[in-house]
Amino acid sequence: MALSNTVVTEKLISENRLADQSSLESIKLKTNDDIHHLLRKINAKHSLLSVTIGSSEQFYGSTIIEINNDENYLVIDELYPDEGHKKIEVGTKLSFNTQYSGAFVNFTGTIEAIGENDKAAYYKINIPKEVEYHQRRTTYRIATSVNETIPVNLVNEDEILIKAELRDLSHGGLCLRLNSIPPHISIKSGDYIPTCLIQFDENRKILSSLNICYVEQHVETGILRAGAEFAQMSKTDQRELEHLIATLERAIIQKIKRTDIIAP
Numbered sequence: 411m412a413l414s415n416t417v418v419t420e421k422l423i424s425e426n427r428l429a430d431q432s433s434l435e436s437i438k439l440k441t442n443d444d445i446h447h448l449l450r451k452i453n454a455k456h457s458l459l460s461v462t463i464g465s466s467e468q469f470y471g472s473t474i475i476e477i478n479n480d481e482n483y484l485v486i487d488e489l490y491p492d493e494g495h496k497k498i499e500v501g502t503k504l505s506f507n508t509q510y511s512g513a514f515v516n517f518t519g520t521i522e523a524i525g526e527n528d529k530a531a532y533y534k535i536n537i538p539k540e541v542e543y544h545q546r547r548t549t550y551r552i553a554t555s556v557n558e559t560i561p562v563n564l565v566n567e568d569e570i571l572i573k574a575e576l577r578d579l580s581h582g583g584l585c586l587r588l589n590s591i592p593p594h595i596s597i598k599s600g601d602y603i604p605t606c607l608i609q610f611d612e613n614r615k616i617l618s619s620l621n622i623c624y625v626e627q628h629v630e631t632g633i634l635r636a637g638a639e640f641a642q643m644s645k646t647d648q649r650e651l652e653h654l655i656a657t658l659e660r661a662i663i664q665k666i667k668r669t670d671i672i673a674p
Contacts (some may be wrong), residue, residue: 470494598616
């Protein structure tokens with residue numbers, strides 16, 4: 411059960427509290443000390459950043475290079491693949507997602523300056539004024555490619571079909587982009603979805619029921635996203651889920667290998 415944002419953000423996030431967030435669904439860090447502390451932890455772990463530009467849903471990769479406490483800014487590495495870097499200019503707005511000890515962390519920032527050394531470009535961004543910190547999960551979510559959508563059909567308790575796309579997946583649950591919701595239908599945290607059909611391809615399907623954990627709306631596009639945990643699933647579908655996650659993992663590893671190739 412989520413704690414009140416007011417209660418949580420009034421308390422500093424110490425090293426011990428950062429390591430023990432399993433009882434929280436999500437909190438918003440708003441004090442400079444809290445945010446600096448968490449970003450330093452992420453930097454020390456060399457955690458990868460998943461970055462989107464503006465209202466686009468295309469993901470790029472980066473890492474935090476430096477955190478300047480005195481002048482209140484951070485420096486991140488050049489986006490990869492290179493097409494991401496080509497879209498960057500001073501004033502570009504970015505959204506960042508990463509993980510810390512199994513928890514999901516996201517924040518936004520604006521490019522204040524662009525620099526370059528003999529290895530790559532880098533970007534200066536002001537320390538965010540707010541960071542969302544979602545509870546630690548026991549499973550690692552595998553992001554699906556925005557260019558290779560996996561359709562998902564939901565049927566609610568009133569037997570109304572809702573079409574969605576898979577955005578990320580784990581052994582315990584998933585995140586969906588909700589594409590078509592009838593005007594008189596709503597989905598909210600706590601809802602039970604008796605039927606969820608993931609259509610990986612013509613021959614591979616996964617059937618389960620879901621418990622909705624959260625629903626959020628993108629401010630600029632109005633697109634709805636929902637996170638859910640699997641409620642009931644047959645052993646056959648569990649095996650198919652294992653195969654699907656393994657397939658997505660292999661695709662990500664191959665993509666990393668391609669983008670990590672350094673030209674002589």
